[in-house]
Amino acid sequence: MQATCATKLKGLDTPWPKRRLVMEDVKQRLEAELTRTVERIRRMGGGVVFEDFPGSIGDSTAMADEVDLIRVNEDREMSFATRSLLVERANKLAEALERLREGEYGICQECGEPIAPARLRAMPEVLTCVRCQDMLERSARRLAPAGAAFGPDEGDED
Numbered sequence: 045m046q047a048t049c050a051t052k053l054k055g056l057d058t059p060w061p062k063r064r065l066v067m068e069d070v071k072q073r074l075e076a077e078l079t080r081t082v083e084r085i086r087r088m089g090g091g092v093v094f095e096d097f098p099g100s101i102g103d104s105t106a107m108a109d110e111v112d113l114i115r116v117n118e119d120r121e122m123s124f125a126t127r128s129l130l131v132e133r134a135n136k137l138a139e140a141l142e143r144l145r146e147g148e149y150g151i152c153q154e155c156g157e158p159i160a161p162a163r164l165r166a167m168p169e170v171l172t173c174v175r176c177q178d179m180l181e182r183s184a185r186r187l188a189p190a191g192a193a194f195g196p197d198e199g200d201e202d
Contacts, residue, residue: 071144074168078137085130088123136169152176 143149150159154176163170172180
């Protein structure tokens, strides 16, 4: 009898009671990672920014105020970027849990082959095997316009 893609995953070709334990372990790890990610998002919250209190940061010279404002803006931008990445990861982990419930977890969405268990342990939310991910990244680089690495007007020297 030929094994299906789902039974090729390590632990899934075992008898049902052990397979159920393997899947329960995967589910617990996904849920724990999702919980940690959501907790980090909550801790970031809507942090207080000191720019609402003029003169409270640094000295009162014009240069210091400008530097302080730049620093506050950079900190806020980094916080927004980090929060966005965490929200994206939380969404991907929730989707991985849904794939697990549907019996599709650990199967590459590009080629249908099993994703390596080591890759799933490192990044439990992945959708593709290493080979397909590499091909996707290579094709994306080939399709990207030459100036795409620069933001708008950054490459212009007017």
